[in-house]
Amino acid sequence: MEFRGRLPEEGINVSRTHPLREALHLSAGLFLVGAVIVMLGAVLVDRIVPHIPTHWETTLFGSYGSSVAADAENGEEDAVLRASLQALVARLASHWPETPYRFRVIIVDQPEPNALAFPGGLIGVTSGLLEKVESENELAFVLGHELGHFHNRDHLRSLGRGLVLSLVLASATEGSTGNLVSLAPALAERSFARDQEREADRFGLELVYREYGHVAAAGDFFTRIHLPGTALERELVGYLSTHPVSSERIGALRVLGREQGWPDSGELRPFSR
Amino acid sequence: MDPDLIGAMLQLGLPLALLFGAYVFGNISENAHYRRLRRRERASRNFPAVTFKSIPPAWNVVNAELVTGNVVISIDHFKRFLAGLRGIFGGRLKSYESLLDRGRREAIMRVKEEARRRGAHAVINIRLESARIASSRRKGKGTTGVEVLAFGTALKLAK
Numbered sequence: 001m002e003f004r005g006r007l008p009e010e011g012i013n014v015s016r017t018h019p020l021r022e023a024l025h026l027s028a029g030l031f032l033v034g035a036v037i038v039m040l041g042a043v044l045v046d047r048i049v050p051h052i053p054t055h056w057e058t059t060l061f062g063s064y065g066s067s068v069a070a071d072a073e074n075g076e077e078d079a080v081l082r083a084s085l086q087a088l089v090a091r092l093a094s095h096w097p098e099t100p101y102r103f104r105v106i107i108v109d110q111p112e113p114n115a116l117a118f119p120g121g122l123i124g125v126t127s128g129l130l131e132k133v134e135s136e137n138e139l140a141f142v143l144g145h146e147l148g149h150f151h152n153r154d155h156l157r158s159l160g161r162g163l164v165l166s167l168v169l170a171s172a173t174e175g176s177t178g179n180l181v182s183l184a185p186a187l188a189e190r191s192f193a194r195d196q197e198r199e200a201d202r203f204g205l206e207l208v209y210r211e212y213g214h215v216a217a218a219g220d221f222f223t224r225i226h227l228p229g230t231a232l233e234r235e236l237v238g239y240l241s242t243h244p245v246s247s248e249r250i251g252a253l254r255v256l257g258r259e260q261g262w263p264d265s266g267e268l269r270p271f272s273r
Numbered sequence: 274m275d276p277d278l279i280g281a282m283l284q285l286g287l288p289l290a291l292l293f294g295a296y297v298f299g300n301i302s303e304n305a306h307y308r309r310l311r312r313r314e315r316a317s318r319n320f321p322a323v324t325f326k327s328i329p330p331a332w333n334v335v336n337a338e339l340v341t342g343n344v345v346i347s348i349d350h351f352k353r354f355l356a357g358l359r360g361i362f363g364g365r366l367k368s369y370e371s372l373l374d375r376g377r378r379e380a381i382m383r384v385k386e387e388a389r390r391r392g393a394h395a396v397i398n399i400r401l402e403s404a405r406i407a408s409s410r411r412k413g414k415g416t417t418g419v420e421v422l423a424f425g426t427a428l429k430l431a432k
Contacts, residue, residue, distance in 0.1 A: 003319075003321045003395075005318035005319040005320070005321070006318065007311075007314050007315065007318055008314060008378055013370060013373075013374045013377075014367075014370045014371045014374045015365060015367040015370055017367055019296065019300075019351070019352075019355060019367070019368055020296065022355060022367060022368070023351075023354070023355050023358065026355070026358035026359065026361075026362060027358065029362060030358060030361060030362075
């Protein structure tokens with residue numbers, strides 16, 4: 001017998017697929033699966049949210065609200081302002097008698113004009129917004145708009161969506177990109193859909209009408225907030241990123257007022273800081 | 274641009290850049306290993322290393338001893354990532370195939386080299402074993418590398 005040396009056969013034990021190609025295929029597949037789950041989750045959340053009893057919400061998030069509120073309560077000056085905001089919200093909410101929420105207002109020290117609805121009936125108003133406001137009527141519309149988000153449970157929807165998104169991200173990455181996961185709810189929170197904003201506008205405008213008997217100046221705030229400057233500069237203003245301001249939206253407010261027969265002129269009440 | 278968005282891009286971009294870097298460096302070292310392997314395999318191709326269990330009767334053996342070749346190769350970040358993705362969908366763990374292929378070939382080369390250094394003429398009854406080196410950081414759940422051990426009986430023949 002004669003020994004004949006042979007070199008190992010290449011390409012049998014090692015697959016020829018390019019690793020980057022494989023990575024791309026698998027990531028795309030994973031992304032697709034994740035996207036489908038997130039979309040289904042969003043639909044599910046929208047279905048479930050209207051059936052969640054409000055007292056569950058207030059029990060779950062009541063303490064969260066008070067801890068934020070405690071942080072925000074700083075200075076005697078703010079307390080007076082807070083009380084007047086609280087009173088305004090209470091007056092607006094009186095036109096929504098079946099409301100299950102007990103609303104509380106906090107002032108967030110931020111230069112960007114913005115207002116936010118937190119689960120459990122907490123409304124955050126930035127100091128920047130209060131500086132820009134010129135009459136009680138326009139402030140009432142901004143607050144009424146936030147009450148509209150509560151009415152439609154939009155904050156719970158965005159919370160649920162954020163939860164689904166972060167769950168999917170967490171299970172896909174096995175927690176290795178923890179920061180991204182914790183960021184997801186914040187990103188999801190920004191995505192109130194256009195029709196959610198329109199519904200909240202409608203609700204807010206109705207509250208303003210019931211309170212003052214007219215809807216004058218309700219949309220003024222949005223016209224004024226059309227800041228001079230480039231689109232990029234405007235993009236930096238928080239209010240615009242969470243509440244897209246467009247002439248279309250202001251137009252829609254006018255049309256709604258006209259349709260409902262709500263007068264668009266009347267006496268404006270001053271707002272004292 | 275939105276500061277949150279920039280943050281998200283950084284958080285996504287940094288791991289991606291690391292992953293790509295791991296791919297580039299892993300690829301360079303793997304290709305270099307394959308080049309060295311092929312050169313050494315050509316040089317020792319006529320040295321018999323076979324799986325016979327018994328000594329062929331015609332051979333006049335003067336000495337027989339155990340020779341071993343052992344190698345540990347680390348998994349790179351990219352291969353682990355790819356295997357992790359594979360773990361979700363199932364299928365061939367292609368990213369580990371080249372790792373183990375290199376391990377087996379390197380271990381056999383080391384067996385041959387040891388046998389030669391000891392003046393043997395052939396190695397029979399070659400066997401291969403492989404083991405995973407567990408990751409202590411993840412309480413033994415993860416894998417940091419693979420060990421491949423080749424061993425056989427080196428035979429010195431009379432002239």
